[in-house]
Amino acid sequence: MEGALRRSELAVIPIERSTVTAADRTLRFLFDLQFFGIKAGLENIREILEFLGNPERRFPAVHIAGTNGKGSTASMIASILTAAGYRTGLYTSPHLIEFSERIRIDGKPIARKEIVRYARSMRSRIEKIKATFFEATTAMAFKYFADNEVDVAVIETGLGGRWDATNVITPLVSVITNIGLEHTEYLGSTISRIAFEKGGIIKPGRPCVTGARQPAAIKRLRSIAKKRGANLIRVDRASSVEIVNRSIDRLEVNLRSKGSDYDRLTISLAGDHQARNGQLALLAIRQLDQKGAFRRISRPAVRSGMRSIRRYAGLRGRLELVHDEPPVIADVAHNPDSIATLIDSLRRLVRGNFLTVFGVMRDKDYRRMIRQLSEISRLVVAVRARTERALETSTIVENFQAAGTSAIDGGSVARGAAMALKAAGAGEWILVTGSHYVVGELLIFLNGGVET
CATH class of the missing domain: 3.90.190.20 (Mur ligase, C-terminal domain)
Structure with a gap:
């Protein structure tokens, strides 16, 4: 969960150095923003982004929400795009060790000196409007991606979707991994209500891929998609997967979907659940391919990306x-x-x-x-x-x-x-x-x- 966290929760271990660097002071400034907690609404993030010249409008994106599996699915998509030769931004949370893990291009974390530079450029506006930690870091990520001219960015929500600071982008495709009862104090106490919040990332005319299974969640997401003229693609109806081999560091699957079958596809993450995340990732990639702007997404690129997820996306801590x-x-x-x-x-x-x-x-x-x-x-x-x-x-x-x-x-x-x-x-x-x-x-x- 993002937004309501306290300073110590993101600095996993206090930085111990003989001298305090500019990066240390910058990170402390950012962590201190957590005292502002969670704020419903997108006014703050829009004001910061306008101050920065609306960088979120300068790159195409994939937007990902869901209760579980967001990080794995986002990393799979980013890894495939990087393997295909696209300069790919990836924004995820929380980090495990260093703040810089949250903001990556082609798997490489943002440099500490860049964190300092972007925080300084935004500081006056952040302080003026009392922006939250997640609002500030989301704006930093978008500006960093725009300045570095990424071909595409994969953006993971922090909490929910409808009022999440990331929900100012208009993605080419949205992904809602699944719906579960978590953060009920913020998102609601029923599956339908949580689906409503996460379904907030569905944009008019843009497809949404989902792995949600509960009838209440599907009904809610279908209603949102219909109102917005968006195609809701249900993973179980659009594809199938069979696990043919599993080990402690990978899966091998046969994945079937219309026009893109993969036999013995290696997923470089352990756990049977990663097969379903792989379905979501490949369905999202297919939607990008159909847009016509990502012609370099080839079958070899898909295979390379799926077997190199840590290398191309930096993902850790998943089984x-x-x-x-x-x-x-x-x-x-x-x-x-x-x-x-x-x-x-x-x-x-x-x-x-x-x-x-x-x-x-x-x-x-x-x-x-x-x-x-x-x-x-x-x-x-x-x-x-x-x-x-x-x-x-x-x-x-x-x-x-x-x-x-x-x-x-x-x-x-x-x-x-x-x-x-x-x-x-x-x-x-x-x-x-x-x-x-x-x-x-x-x-x-x-x-x-x-x-x-």
């Missing part, structure tokens, strides 16, 4: 093997739906139960997540990420024990991960999950505590 001995899997699943998907994929890949390192935000449905993880965990090490939103480790331990699973207090993510590495039995796998912030701190720990 990722981050340590070999003992094997450690990190996944950013942070709600019951994504935890259920994670467990289903793990059961198909790894035999036996896990030593689980778990930390979660207190505003999530953590009790349900704990009950789910209890089914696959021999022992749980409870950890607390360095953010005010993180749930106390004592509460995590109590809930796991109430569910009949042994649990111990690991303290910080780094300390808990170190405990898990020492406690793992022969051949036992370690799972680290529950939050982007937990996975981010784990990666820093495994990298020797150095931010990358």
Whole structure:
């Protein structure tokens, strides 16, 4: 979730240097904007963008919303476009380690000096209108993409869709990955209402690809699309997928859709759920191809992009093997739906139960997540990420024990991960999950505590 976060939640580990640099001061300025919270409406982002010369009008875009799978689907689309030779911007959130991960061109993060330059150029207007963190960073991304003359940008929403700061673009195609009950305090407490909010990214006359399944969600999205003259493309009706091979670092699938069948297509992400994200990505790519402006999207480019997602888009923390001995899997699943998907994929890949390192935000449905993880965990090490939103480790331990699973207090993510590495039995796998912030701190720990 973006907008209502506090400063410490985005600076996963405080920057420790002997001298404070201009980039450090700039990032602190941006993080401090989170005290303005969430603001419904697009007036602020429009004012900043007008101040910058409306950079969002200078590149074509793909817009992506949904409860889960946004980051993976966005990265697949961006990776294919980069592989096809297009200069491709990618805007996602949150980051795992460095702020610069959010804004990329052809997989390369924005340079720290560029963050400083763009923040300085916008600072007076940001302060005047009291813009939020996400409004400011979205404007920065759009200006950066326009100045660097990207051929196309793939833009992920932060929260919802209708009032999300990214919803000032008119994309060539929109993607709504799925609809789940999350952020109900902002988006509503029913599937239909949440679908209404996320369906806000559907634009007049522009196709929308969706993987939503619930009848209430489909009914709402169909109604929005009809009113706006947009073609709603349902993934299950427009394509099919068969998994032919799975491993801890990839999938092989047979993917079928009208005019674009792929046999033994390699997706360089683990987990059966990535097959569905792959369907969404390829249907969106097909819509771009049909627009006529992206003639270089060839079958070899699709195959190259799908097998090089981390290289071309920088995606990490999605059922990722981050340590070999003992094997450690990190996944950013942070709600019951994504935890259920994670467990289903793990059961198909790894035999036996896990030593689980778990930390979660207190505003999530953590009790349900704990009950789910209890089914696959021999022992749980409870950890607390360095953010005010993180749930106390004592509460995590109590809930796991109430569910009949042994649990111990690991303290910080780094300390808990170190405990898990020492406690793992022969051949036992370690799972680290529950939050982007937990996975981010784990990666820093495994990298020797150095931010990358």
